[in-house]
Every structure is written in C-alpha cells, then in structure tokens.
Amino acid sequence: MSWRSWDLNLKVRLFGELITHTFFWMYFPFMALLFSDSFGKDMAGLLLMVPPLLGMFSNLFGGYLSDRIGRRPTMLTSLILSSSMFGLFAFSWSPWVDYLAFIGIGIAGSLYWPASSAMVADLTTEEDRRVVFATFYTAMNIGVVAGPVLGSFFFIHYRFELLLVCMIIEILFAITVFFLIKESLPAHVREEKAKERFSIKEQFKSYAVIFRDKVFALYILAGVFIAIAFMQLDLYMALYVNEHVQSQPLVSWGDWSFNVGGTSAFGWLMGLNGLLVVLFTLPVTNWFQHWSDRNSLVISSVLYGAGMFMMAFSTNIWFLFGCMFVLTLGELIRTPVAQSFISKYSPEDARGQYMGASSLQFSIGRFIAPLTIGISAWLPPVGVFGLILGVSLLSAYLYVVLFRKIPANQEG
Incomplete structure (x- = not known):
C-alpha cells in the first residue's frame, strides 16, 4: 500500500502522533526522577503503580466509547483532556498537582489508543494492515529515540516552557482532528449503538462477553507472558548490565x-x-508479510526469549549488541502482526473494545515484570534469564494452541 493511496485520516494522524509522541517522551522518562525528588523513592514507587491500574480501566472505557460514539469523538475527548492536564502541569503549584496532572495525561492517552488503532483497522484492507501498523509503530519509536535526548535538556532547564508547548501541540492536534479527520466507524454500527442505553453496567457486560471468548482469552494470556519478557529491557536487563558489564573498549x-x-x-x-526499531520496522514487516500470523507470533516470542537468555553467557559489549539485535528482530516481527490480528479477529461492531481489551496484556505484564528484580537476589543471572526465556517459550506455546482453536471457532 503506497503512501499516496492512504486515506487522509491516516496521513494526518501519522504526522500528528509522531509530533505528540515525541513531546510525550521529552517529559515521560523523567517522571520517576521528579517524583522521587518530591516524595522520596519509597512513596514515588507506590505512586507510580497507580497510573497503570487506571490505564487498564481507561483503555477498556476508551474502546467502549470508540465503538459507541465513534473513533473521532473519542480521540477529541482524549486530546482535550490531555491539553488541559498539560496546562495544569505547567502552572502547577504543588507536587501533588504534578502527580494528578500526570495521572490525567495517562488516562487521556489510554482513551486515545483503542480509537486510534480501530480507525487504522477501519480504513485498511487485511493485506495492507501490517504495513500501515508498522509505519505508525516506526513513527512512535522515532519519538522514543528523539524525545528523551531532547528532554534531557529541555525538561531539566525549561520544564514550564516544555509543558506549555506540549499543551499547545495537543490543542493544535485536536483542532486538526476536528477539521480534517472524518469518522471511520461504519454508519450502520453507529445507528445500532445509538439505540442502546448507555450505562457502565452494559459496558462491563459487553467486556464479559469478550473475555468469555476462549480464543481471545488465550491471546491475552500469551500476550501477558511475552509482555513480561518485553518489560525486562527496562528492568532486569538494566540491573544486569549495570552490575555485571564492566568498563571495556567499545572501539579502540x-x-x-x-x-x-x-x-x-x-x-x-x-x-x-x-x-x-526506527530503521527496520518497515523492511522487516515487508520481509515477513507473507508469513502467517501464527508463525510470526511464535517465532517472535522465541527470538525475544533467546536474545535475552544469551545475555547471561557473556558481558562483552559486542556480544550483547548481537543479543540485542536478536531480541529486537523478535519485537519487530511481532508488533504489526499482533495489531493486525486483533483487527481481523474482532467483530466490526466491537473492534474498539477488542483493541482496548488487548492492551490489558501489557498492563498486566507491566505489573508482574518487576518480580524479576526480587528474584535476582536469589538466582544467578543465568537463572533469571532462564525464567525470562521460559515465559517467552510459554507464550509461543500458547500461540500454537490459540491458532489450533481458531479454525474450529470460525467453522462453528
């Protein structure tokens, strides 16, 4: 699918999300430092557990809203909320106001992404979906790479100005969405949803139906296990490298x-x-686009676990670079496939809710993943990395089981 054939909705959102995500990563990596200085490390650790919890519920609510009132209104609601919270953050008079604004920004982001992913699925064909999701993933990771570098200067020295610019960027993106983005939720679905009575009880009922879907429940469980492995980049791997990789020549x-x-x-x-990630997301997606979803998800889990496990056997920096290449390849194979799988599997009238529910795998994985830090006090590195390999292989096995159930499920 060439860029010129993309729907205007996708083009506008790609550039908008690239800019907003870059500014997000200019402040986000420094939140732990900010709250540690304000509240102390113990209190900061407890406070930082709250946003992922709230994110789980707001993801589900965002998916529900995007199916009921539409993708565009849900995204506009998110952008209005986030711009308000950035303004509150910029003019904050207390560390607790900082914290409340931070929570508000997180909730706004959790509302946005199910609607955003559902809109991509609405506007693409099944064969083009992987490439489009991969392009959005590349744009997001440009922000991940560039944001912290810029933020290390601007957040430290010009925090008020940075947060004010973030507020303005969110407002401008909201205006752009309002004037240029058209609703992608099919009209007949909107008409059916309009007849339904809005209630929190009905929302939970609809999600209960989704989680009784055994195939989808298996998908979430497999995703939780591989998410635990993914999170180790910032957790046990960081600890291992810091403690065991001694100073050595990178080049001489x-x-x-x-x-x-x-x-x-x-x-x-x-x-x-x-x-x-930035350079090879699209090439890898093109190389593996003819692979089945099953093979892609299984191989990606195995590669990620293997790349992590190999780190236990050498602290040579170039060997570790090789391990990083292997696990990143697993990440690049998985990401667009996982997103396109949900868009194919979910019913048209519940696509946003399935996208929102799918995000639970990362939220749950983020909660469980820090256990490796405590386990590392009892096990040597090869044991901890072995556990990470184990959950990755368990994820691969569950994907195999999942795809054995799908044909029978579809025939039924």
Missing part, C-alpha cells in the same frame, strides 16, 4: 579507546534497540 585505535560499562553500556544497548 592504537593507544586510544572509547570505553563503556554499567550505565553507559545500558544506554548504548537501548540506543541500538531504538535505532533498529
């Missing part, structure tokens, strides 16, 4: 050498991961 020339180790080595590894 004669008597001169450039050394990395500990925190700097971790920074280089994460930089490589971000660079590979």
Whole structure:
C-alpha cells in the first residue's frame, strides 16, 4: 500500500502522533526522577503503580466509547483532556498537582489508543494492515529515540516552557482532528449503538462477553507472558548490565579507546534497540508479510526469549549488541502482526473494545515484570534469564494452541 493511496485520516494522524509522541517522551522518562525528588523513592514507587491500574480501566472505557460514539469523538475527548492536564502541569503549584496532572495525561492517552488503532483497522484492507501498523509503530519509536535526548535538556532547564508547548501541540492536534479527520466507524454500527442505553453496567457486560471468548482469552494470556519478557529491557536487563558489564573498549585505535560499562553500556544497548526499531520496522514487516500470523507470533516470542537468555553467557559489549539485535528482530516481527490480528479477529461492531481489551496484556505484564528484580537476589543471572526465556517459550506455546482453536471457532 503506497503512501499516496492512504486515506487522509491516516496521513494526518501519522504526522500528528509522531509530533505528540515525541513531546510525550521529552517529559515521560523523567517522571520517576521528579517524583522521587518530591516524595522520596519509597512513596514515588507506590505512586507510580497507580497510573497503570487506571490505564487498564481507561483503555477498556476508551474502546467502549470508540465503538459507541465513534473513533473521532473519542480521540477529541482524549486530546482535550490531555491539553488541559498539560496546562495544569505547567502552572502547577504543588507536587501533588504534578502527580494528578500526570495521572490525567495517562488516562487521556489510554482513551486515545483503542480509537486510534480501530480507525487504522477501519480504513485498511487485511493485506495492507501490517504495513500501515508498522509505519505508525516506526513513527512512535522515532519519538522514543528523539524525545528523551531532547528532554534531557529541555525538561531539566525549561520544564514550564516544555509543558506549555506540549499543551499547545495537543490543542493544535485536536483542532486538526476536528477539521480534517472524518469518522471511520461504519454508519450502520453507529445507528445500532445509538439505540442502546448507555450505562457502565452494559459496558462491563459487553467486556464479559469478550473475555468469555476462549480464543481471545488465550491471546491475552500469551500476550501477558511475552509482555513480561518485553518489560525486562527496562528492568532486569538494566540491573544486569549495570552490575555485571564492566568498563571495556567499545572501539579502540592504537593507544586510544572509547570505553563503556554499567550505565553507559545500558544506554548504548537501548540506543541500538531504538535505532533498529526506527530503521527496520518497515523492511522487516515487508520481509515477513507473507508469513502467517501464527508463525510470526511464535517465532517472535522465541527470538525475544533467546536474545535475552544469551545475555547471561557473556558481558562483552559486542556480544550483547548481537543479543540485542536478536531480541529486537523478535519485537519487530511481532508488533504489526499482533495489531493486525486483533483487527481481523474482532467483530466490526466491537473492534474498539477488542483493541482496548488487548492492551490489558501489557498492563498486566507491566505489573508482574518487576518480580524479576526480587528474584535476582536469589538466582544467578543465568537463572533469571532462564525464567525470562521460559515465559517467552510459554507464550509461543500458547500461540500454537490459540491458532489450533481458531479454525474450529470460525467453522462453528
């Protein structure tokens, strides 16, 4: 699917989300530092557990809204809320106001993404969907790479100005969505939903029906296990590299050498991961677009777990770069396939809710993943990395079981 043939909705949102995501990552990585300074590390750790919990519910509500009132109104609601919260953050007079604004921004983002993903699915064909999702994923990761670099200067030295610009960017994006984006939820679905009575009870009933779908429940469970492995990039891998990777030459020339180790080595590894994602998401998606969803999800889980596990056997920085390449390949194979699978599997009138429910795998995985830090006090690195490999292989096995059930499910 060439860029010129894209729907205007997709083109506008691609650029808008690239800009807003870059500004998001200019402040987000520094929240733990900000709240640790304001409340102390113990209190900050407890406070930072709340946003993912609220995000789980707002993701589900965002999916429900996008199916009931439409993708466009849900995105506009999210952008209005986020711009208000950025304004509150900028003019904050208390650390607790900072925290409430941070929670509000998180809730707004959780409302936005189910509607955004559902709109992509609405406007693309099944064969083009992987490439379009991969393009959006690439744009998002440009923000992940560029945002923290810019934020390390602007957030520290010009926090008020940065947050004010974030508010203005959100307002401008909301205006753009209002004037240029058209609703993509099919008219007949909107008419049917309009007849239904709006209630929280009905929302929970509709989600109960979704989670009684055994195939979808298996998909969420498999996603939770691989999400636990994904989260280790910022958790156990960071701890392992910081504690075990001693200062060593990255490059040398004669008597001169450039050394990395500990925190700097971790920074280089994460930089490589971000660079590979930006450069190779679209090429990898094109190379593997003829693979079945089953094979793509299974192989991606195995590659990610294997890349993590190999890190236990050497602290040489170039060996670790190779491990990072393997696990990033698994990440790149998985991401567009996982998004397109849900859009294919979900019914047209519940696509937003399925997208919202799908996000639970990452929320639940984010809660469980920090357990590896405590386990590392009892097990050597090879044992912890072995557990990470184990949950990745369990995820791969569940994907195999899942796709055995799908043909019978469809025939029924």
